Amino acid sequence: MKINQKLFLQFGICIIFFGLIGILINNLTINLIRTGLGFNFSWLFKPASFALAEHPLPYTSSDSYAWALFIGWLNSLKVIVSSLILATFLGTLIGFARTGTNSLLGLISAGYITIIRQTPLLLQLMFWYFVGFLGLKDNMFIQIKNILNISNQGIEFSGLTFSSEFLALLFGLSIFTSAYIAEVIRGGILSVSRGQWEAFRSLGISERKGLTLIILPQALPAIIPGLTSQYLNLAKNSTLAIAVGYSDIYAINDTIINQTGRAIECFIILLISFLLLNLLITNTMEIINRLILKSREYS
Template identity: 50%
Template sequence: MASFWRNTRFWRFAGQAISVVLIVAALGFLGNNLFGNLRQLGIQFGFNFLKSQAGFTIGDIPFAYKPSDSYNLALLVGLLNSLRVISVGIILATAIGVTAGIARLSDNWLLRKLAIVYVEGLRNAPLLLQLFFWYFAVFLGLPSPENAVSFGFISFSNRGIGLLGLQLSPEFSALLAGLTIYTGTFIAEIVRGGIQSVPRGQWEAARSLGLKPGLLMRLVIFPQALRAILPPLSNQYLNLAKNSSLAIAVGYPDLYAIASTTFNQTGRAVEVMILICATYLTICLVISLLMNVYNRSVQLVER
């Protein structure tokens, strides 16, 4: 009979036991310190403070909110603001990215080079810096609404973007511009890679069928490229959602910005942290679930 230290099952059990002990010990140590420190600060854990008056004003509000409302309501405003910028951002970033990705493969030299300059130029600079640039240098530097820069139905001024009577605040506009243009560079590369992954024979076959370039792209190449595009694309959507938390840099009241104000006013680090984590995890989970469902519908069904 082999001795027990030669037994794999013993070692598997020991390994599990050791890891459990280590993890529990580490968590216990941290938790113990946490409770000790909180007691020293005189803070009692609980979410009841959310019902008290928030007392701060919020610039962008989707519904009637006043400073005398509760933190709950303020955080809801933040959540809705986040969802607004994420959903619009995803749509616009996809449009920009797909356009730039196709332009990178165009047989027009100038268009191709322009797309390369856009992708290489903007994805290698930090998003935060681009947000600062869009907000302080572009939107706040624009003329006042009376002499706004206008292109038909859309006009730009230091009060933000006016779109068919809809007025978007400069904070929202700057955040949206920064997020979509930055994420667009990554999506462009994904789209280019996806299109290039379609075998040459498919192009040749479609051309020999007499399809025009537009139809060829729409009917033959793009549906096949989509299979390679979707998984990394959903990663970019997640990145966009997470990066939307940089809104605080341009003063847009998204979920993180309001949670951070709540922390500054109440000092409730743990509760605010839990709220931020839970919300962003949920948002990310929902996006990846939706993308997985869509992804499954375009994947090749193999027998």
């Protein structure tokens, strides 16, 4: 009786679900036929005929759409990895300041965290881009013996040039994510029992040494999962690059849709690129997690 009921229920849900999908696909095909687009991927190999300001690999506007998308993916990866490192560094510092004994420092980092977390990321990115970088003077603003040049074109550091779009995105993303990472680190540090603090203090180990050698290794297993989800959020937030004009994977998809009108194909491509990015981040974090667990076993 019970099994029959379950089967019946599942059958009903099945019919409703596939019926709904059928109606949607039917509507879609009707609309696609009406607009005369159809569904195929052969356009990927036609010349893209748009220029990209930033390309880590050689790219000209006569290259194919597929190559342009790959360049965009690399651009995304570049900004994600660099802001991930900067955000972790900043976030760790702020997390330590928040949990440390100096109450003034704790107060300031708490203020930093509330201001950053209670305002939208897009607003912060625009602030960094329009005020932080485009607000600089046209001519070289700071010049230190031709090693470091800062201007509204970006920063040039001993031959390496970073565009102002990239830097605005880098700063905005890192500062935004660092506030969240600081909370993750703080949670991890608080999860270590008070006895451990008292123990190393009574052994006469200095505060800084105790924090890095005794508290942090124990806090890491609690920190890593939170850190992974923050990194995934950072990867997703990096698509706001379009607001400052940095050509990441989403911005290039946007341009292609405006040129060719192939929204559904581009949606699938975007989905796959983000799946790849997410897999990359989660697998790397998994390896790091395993390394940490391994290092604890032997010591």
